Amino acid sequence: MPSWPVTTWQGWQHFATTPPPAPPQPGQAPRSREERLAYHSAFVTVRTPAIDALARHVRTLMILGRHQTTTARPSLIVTGPAAAGKTTALLHVGRTCHLAHTHRNPAPPGRRQAQVPVAYVLVPPGATAKTLTTEFARYLGIPVTTRMTQAQITDAVCHTYNTAGVQLVLIDEIHRLNPRTTTGAEAADLLKDLTERINATFVYAGIDVTTTPLFSGVRGAQLAGRATLITCSPLPARHGQTHPFTDVITDLENALDLQHHRPGTLPRHHAYLHQRTAGRIGSLTRLMRQAAITAITDGTERITKTALDAVQLDHLAEQQTRPTRRR
16 A cells, blocks of 8 residues: 555545554553554654643634635634644644544445545645645645646635535644745735635644744734634643643653553653653653663663663754753
């Protein structure tokens, strides 16, 4: 079977319908070394405040916009720093919407799929209106030729998306748009046009969107006036009487499939882990996955602080924490 990217319908359907990795269950037969390596490579998605907030707002706005036909439906923007879990939240909520829709609307006899409830599109680098529309077309396999005009591609996209029953459009890497340039302004105008012509709720995600030109000028005011902002921030070590970062560490540790790891080891190092990852869920998950894979390959089958300190994290995290790290 070909490996389709998640930015195509075939790839998205495979992603949405493939059961996510599951932690070991009581009474389950032990998994092989290769199975456990594959499991920690993919690993689980833990619930975070950003995922919960996004799921709640998407559900509300999809109901709010269901019968809205005269103007663009309200949209959502997920913003935050790199490695804070924005794309993970976007994909998780998209998968949930896909599965809920297909459960309520099973495919009729003789057809594999009744409708296409979710679309996932990446904004290409240096996006123009035509390259961005082409990404929308590529998702559903809409034929695009070099002779087609921008208007023809847009008409084909809007018609096909509405015919296919797309209800939720997820647009990632929105920070790549720069409305201060001519091509960027045309691409931003295209998105506004699509939100008015496609009968779906649009959700955008990007790095620190509020600090980019997307929210400046007339175009920025239009976007800000239609979109609800959800901030995907690094998790604080403490929030009131709760400890959200430690809670996530506990959830991740409970999902490990290691033979000799002692439960409770990692939450005790919550201060070190918070300093090491700056509270970013993406950096924390990567650190845990790499440490687990190393523990399996070297035979120790457990994660200690020494093992964590030996893992080289992503460059962003290493840059920000190197001055204060202790050996």
